[in-house]
Amino acid sequence: MTRQVLKRLAGMVVVLLLVCLFTYVIFFVLSPDPAVQICGKNCTPAKIDQIRDNLGLNRPFWAQFWTFLSGLFVGRTYGEGIQCSAPCLGYSFQSSQSVTSMMVQRFPVSLTVAVGAAVLWLLAGLVSGLIGAINEGKFIDRFISGLTFAGMSIPNYVLALVLQFVLVVTLRWLPFPQAVAFGDDPVQWFLNFLMPWIVLAVGYAASYTRLTRANVIEALQENYVRTARSKGLRPSVVWRRHALRPALTPIVTIFGMDFAGLLGGAVITETVFGLNGIGKMASDAITKNDQPVIMGVTLLAAFLVVVGNMVVDLVYTAIDPRVRIGASA
Amino acid sequence: MTNSQRDQTLDQPADRPMLSVRDLTVAFPTAKATNEVVHHLSFDLPPGGALGIVGESGSGKSMTSLAIMNLLPPGATRSGSIVFRDxxxxxxxxxxxxxxxxxxxxMIFQDPLSCLNPYYTVGDQIAEAYRAHRHGVSRRQAHRVAIESMERVHIRDAARRxxxxxxxxxxxxxxRVMIAMALSMEPELIIADEPTTALDVTVQAQILGLLTEIRENTGAGLILITHDLAVVSETTDQIIVMRHGDLVESGPVEQIFSEPRADYTRMLLDAVPRIDDAIDDMRTLPSSAAHETPTEGARL
Incomplete structure (x- = not known):
């Protein structure tokens, strides 16, 4: 088990290094000259050269990559005296801030969005998937299936606008969003996040419903479900313990990936609702062509997916007794 | 009810069957036709008796047991009468x-690996059944019952296992765990559906011995469903032979083995390998494959 974990960790380090390299290559090759950007308007070729020199942009690729990589661990200095402490993902000259500190500021928002949405979609997906599976082919099952089609096909931004219009403007069930901290007004804070949560959760809930339904239907065919019935267990116990539990294993895998992906920012949802999360930061950076930020967000997303993947693998071994404990008797 | 009548029933409880199946028909109705897999089957099981139901796959023997438990797959219908202890x-x-x-x-099923849930310990699964039927039993009590049941089926080191x-x-x-699970509730009747088919021969003998031992100790009735006449010969006292949902022949074990009336039973008997037989003499059932095609085997 420990061996397995160590092996996975080593693999993860390699993958992350490659991710760094590829990301760096992409931005190194494709990006316009950062020196030109920094230089701004009244620019002379001499000035650009000086900036390039200052930032070390004239050095060979590998040297620059090494500086970037070591910056992740020990920090680095840009030009004269712009300090970027570890882990340094880069420095945004446009907003005069290190990318890392920008992320630290915005990460809580993305985390809140992701956690709230995940709770919603897990609850909705598992419950409606289970209901669909045990009523397979009946009206309620077909009704839920219809809903999942709708949920999967409606684009986020459309749903967001429609929900805002209906819930806030027409029905006035929700107050107009105001920027408040959780500590100041928890209720308003909660209501602010409610719509982003719902909007983000709908698509996921739909696919989790389908996944749960399919898995539970499969599990219900298992011989051990017949055994459970033959023991005289109540249907609720049979469904929960003997059908839903085995169906959960693959769902955990997908959930880990989805959730990790969301931590890297829900671009559309955050932008539509004006939430200052990582996703909004990315979209702002793209419109402003703030390359260090774009690159930082890309790296963060890749990092989260890789780490999420590993966590899922480890959890996967932990939740399946057949993997966790080898045959011994 | 007069006294003499009551006396009669008290005097002769052993004569009244524990389980009485009459005209049992199991069918899978479809839009076009009704596919009957068990056809007007009737049999009795005396109290504490052991009955073997023998037949090839597709003979309807498993469907019969599932019909008794009302655990037929979705879409199946049953008709007829199943009287269990009045x-x-x-x-x-x-x-x-x-x-x-x-x-x-x-019930005890074939292939215990797929019949036990891989996500729970065997103790959990035994205790779960026990707690479902004994209300107000604590987890600890149920756990102890699980250990006791496992000891009764001779699983050594049960407290750990x-x-x-x-x-x-x-x-x-x-x-053995499956049997322990069945035993934990002290049932009056145990239905074992091919309990030894997935096991190798020496283990088969152990499990059959265990079933006999349990029957002797608890007085429970046993219905043993198998395709293998050798399995029922030592374990049961009555046999019914089924084929394509019909009862072919029934009677005491000795009679079926010594003077089978139906040709089909004779073929089944010939297919049982004996230790003194030359390999060349071993018979197979020539008809089986042909009859398993849906049009032939199904009663439409």
Whole structure:
């Protein structure tokens, strides 16, 4: 088990290094000259050269990559005296801030969005998937299936606008969003996040419903479900313990990936609702062509997916007794 | 009820069958036709008796057992009468049937690996059945019952192994766990559907011996379903032979073995390998493959 974990960790380090390299290559090759950007308007070729020199942009690729990589661990200095402490993902000259500190500021928002949405979609997906599976082919099952089609096909931004219009403007069930901290007004804070949560959760809930339904239907065919019935267990116990539990294993895998992906920012949802999360930061950076930020967000997303993947693998071994404990008797 | 009548019933409880199946028909109705897999089957099981139901796959023997438990797959219908200890099982609603299942009639299935849930320890799965039927039993009590049941089926070191998962046991041990699970409720009737088919020969003999031992110790009735006449010969006292949903022949074991009336039974007997037989003499059932095609085998 420990061996397995160590092996996975080593693999993860390699993958992350490659991710760094590829990301760096992409931005190194494709990006316009950062020196030109920094230089701004009244620019002379001499000035650009000086900036390039200052930032070390004239050095060979590998040297620059090494500086970037070591910056992740020990920090680095840009030009004269712009300090970027570890882990340094880069420095945004446009907003005069290190990318890392920008992320630290915005990460809580993305985390809140992701956690709230995940709770919603897990609850909705598992419950409606289970209901669909045990009523397979009946009206309620077909009704839920219809809903999942709708949920999967409606684009986020459309749903967001429609929900805002209906819930806030027409029905006035929700107050107009105001920027408040959780500590100041928890209720308003909660209501602010409610719509982003719902909007983000709908698509996921739909696919989790389908996944749960399919898995539970499969599990219900298992011989051990017949055994459970033959023991005289109540249907609720049979469904929960003997059908839903085995169906959960693959769902955990997908959930880990989805959730990790969301931590890297829900671009559309955050932008539509004006939430200052990582996703909004990315979209702002793209419109402003703030390359260090774009690159930082890309790296963060890749990092989260890789780490999420590993966590899922480890959890996967932990939740399946057949993997966790080898045959011994 | 007069005194003399009561005396009569008291005097002769042994004569009244524990389980009485009459005209049992199991069918899968489809839009076009009704596919009958068990056809007007009738048999009795005396109290504490052991009955073997023998037939090839597709003969309807498993469907018969599932029909008794009302655990037929979705889409199947059953008709006829199944009387268990004065209770007409076909008239019971599902909640009432649940109190019979596992508690009064327990089932043991083929292939214990797939029949035990891989996500729970065997102790959990035994205790779960026990707690479903004995209300107000604590987890600890149920756990102790699980250990006791495992000891009764001769699983050594039960106190430790009760916390094992099914995959940690060998095939024979798993089947013992299944039997322990059935036993934990002290059922009046045990239905074993091919309990030894997935096991190798020496383990088969052990499991059959165990079933006989349990029957002797608890007085429970046994219905043993198998395709293998050798299995029933030592374990049961009555046999019914089924084919394509029909009863072919029934009678005491000795009679079926010594003077089978039906040709089909004779073929089945010939197919049982004996230790003194030359390999060349071993018979197979020539008809079986042809009859398993849906058009031939199904009663339309």
């Amino acid at each position: 209770t007409e099982l076909t008239a019971l609603r599902e909640p009432a049937m649940r109190t019979v299942r596992g508690s009064r009639i327990a 009760v916390n094992y998962y099914p995959h940690q046991f060998s095939g024979g041990m798993r089947q």
